Amino acid sequence: MTNTDFDFLAGSWDSVQRRLVKVLAGQDEWYAFDATLDCQVLFDGTGVLDVLRAPERGYEGVALRLFHPEEQTWRIWWASKNTGGLLDNPVVGRFEDGIGTFECDDTWEGTPIRVRYQWSRTDTDHPHWEQSFSPDSGVTWEVNWTADFTRR
Known part of the structure; x- marks a missing residue:
C-alpha cells in the first residue's frame, strides 16, 4: 500500500528551530538555532527516515516514521544523542484537513x-512542525519546540 502523507518532506532542508528555555515552567523565553534536515521516503511512502543536524549546538537527531495501513496511522519515533541509545515512545496519528x-x-x-x-503548511515551500506537552492529559498544551523549513 502506498502513502504520500510525508512525501513533501523528501530531500534536503534548512530550518530555524525554536525551543523553550524551560519547559512546563510557565515562562515564555525561547532560543533559536539553525539546523539542516535530510529526509528519505522509503517503502513506497510508508516509511520515512530523516536526520536533523545543528552542528553549532552539537545536536543530531533521527526520526523514523512508519505507516500502519490497517490502522491508517503513522508512528513516529525520535532518537538523539540525548536519548541514551533509545528511541522515544512513538507518537501516533494521521493527517486530517492538511494538519498532521x-x-x-x-x-x-x-x-x-x-x-x-x-505538521502544518505541508503544501507550501515552508512546512512547519511543532512539539507540545500537556501535563493534564490534553486539557491544556504548551508548545515548546517549533521548526520552520526551507528547501535547500
Whole structure:
C-alpha cells in the first residue's frame, strides 16, 4: 500500500528551530538555532527516515516514521544523542484537513505528560512542525519546540 502523507518532506532542508528555555515552567523565553534536515521516503511512502543536524549546538537527531495501513496511522519515533541509545515512545496519528497530529503518553523530568507533534503548511515551500506537552492529559498544551523549513 502506498502513502504520500510525508512525501513533501523528501530531500534536503534548512530550518530555524525554536525551543523553550524551560519547559512546563510557565515562562515564555525561547532560543533559536539553525539546523539542516535530510529526509528519505522509503517503502513506497510508508516509511520515512530523516536526520536533523545543528552542528553549532552539537545536536543530531533521527526520526523514523512508519505507516500502519490497517490502522491508517503513522508512528513516529525520535532518537538523539540525548536519548541514551533509545528511541522515544512513538507518537501516533494521521493527517486530517492538511494538519498532521501525532500524540503519545510519556514523561518529562519524571512528570507524566502527553506529547503532541503537529505538521502544518505541508503544501507550501515552508512546512512547519511543532512539539507540545500537556501535563493534564490534553486539557491544556504548551508548545515548546517549533521548526520552520526551507528547501535547500
